[in-house]
Amino acid sequence: MSIRDGFIEVTGGKIWYQIHGSSKQNTPVVILHGGPGSSHYSLQGLRILAEQRPVIFYDQLGCGKSERPDDASLWRLERFVEELEQIRNALSLDEFHLLGHSWGTTLAAAYYLSHPDSVKSIIFSSPCLSAPLWAKNQVENRKKLPLDVQQTLSTCEENRMTDSEEYKAATRVFNSHFVCRMQPYPEFLKTGVKYKNPKIYEIMWGPSEFYVTGNLKDFDCTAQLKDILIPTLYTCGRYDEATPASTEYFSSLTPNAKFHVFEKSAHMAYLEEQEEYVSVIDSFLKEQD
Numbered sequence: 001m002s003i004r005d006g007f008i009e010v011t012g013g014k015i016w017y018q019i020h021g022s023s024k025q026n027t028p029v030v031i032l033h034g035g036p037g038s039s040h041y042s043l044q045g046l047r048i049l050a051e052q053r054p055v056i057f058y059d060q061l062g063c064g065k066s067e068r069p070d071d072a073s074l075w076r077l078e079r080f081v082e083e084l085e086q087i088r089n090a091l092s093l094d095e096f097h098l099l100g101h102s103w104g105t106t107l108a109a110a111y112y113l114s115h116p117d118s119v120k121s122i123i124f125s126s127p128c129l130s131a132p133l134w135a136k137n138q139v140e141n142r143k144k145l146p147l148d149v150q151q152t153l154s155t156c157e158e159n160r161m162t163d164s165e166e167y168k169a170a171t172r173v174f175n176s177h178f179v180c181r182m183q184p185y186p187e188f189l190k191t192g193v194k195y196k197n198p199k200i201y202e203i204m205w206g207p208s209e210f211y212v213t214g215n216l217k218d219f220d221c222t223a224q225l226k227d228i229l230i231p232t233l234y235t236c237g238r239y240d241e242a243t244p245a246s247t248e249y250f251s252s253l254t255p256n257a258k259f260h261v262f263e264k265s266a267h268m269a270y271l272e273e274q275e276e277y278v279s280v281i282d283s284f285l286k287e288q289d
Helices: 039-051 077-090 101-113 130-141 149-159 165-178 187-195 200-206 222-227 244-252 274-288
Strands: 003-010 013-019 029-032 054-056 097-101 119-125 231-236 257-262
Touching: 003 077, 013 077, 013 257, 029 039, 029 077, 029 101, 039 054, 039 187, 077 101, 097 101, 097 274, 101 119, 101 222, 130 165, 130 244, 130 274, 149 165, 165 274, 222 244, 231 244, 231 274, 257 274
Parallel strands: 029 054, 029 097, 097 119, 119 231, 231 257
Antiparallel strands: 003 013, 013 054
């Protein structure tokens, strides 16, 4: 199986991409990582999908192996949509599947709604398609945490101490419930921290998964989900911060959609239940070819 990587010039700098090739010329799938400001690093296990089709990873501008320009004006949804279109053109992708995870689903939806012609199907993995609904869900999730953790989070937010060690420690408790429930926490993920860009995350999202203050805080495309007319798969974990109730709600608004819950996972089912995750995704993609 061939592997090819390189750089593509996009608005603001150069992004790194990698294509895992396949002898089977089925429709390629483009992977949109989470964040904002994360990288493809934690999703790289999805290269196994290349047994059936080309798999295209890329690190969005500002993170991973891509260039990191110091220009805050670049960190907005519209530019990331433009970036994906520039990648499509550079790689001559006439038709492709999109698999977005977390913030990657925000990007996938925004891209499809403005550039629908080349997208054959979409997988919304642990979707964030309404930032206000996401924020509302996290209020409820926080109530499931120990009382002292809840109090620490609230106190730090009220006093603008979200960069404090206390807040970070309390955030790790939240994450162990709703982001990744693997114990011990994988060393693999600790290694990947260096590929993240927390500045982008803060500008676009906020100081934590559950405290939304960035420029995405009003994003909501639920009214447009009826316009996604291609085959669509929604997935989430049973304990996901992208809650099963909200994910199923998004699915109900989408005309040609399927819905799947990974029963032992939080937000990172592609690691927490890797074998089942790959099986579900692979089966869905095969149905579209």
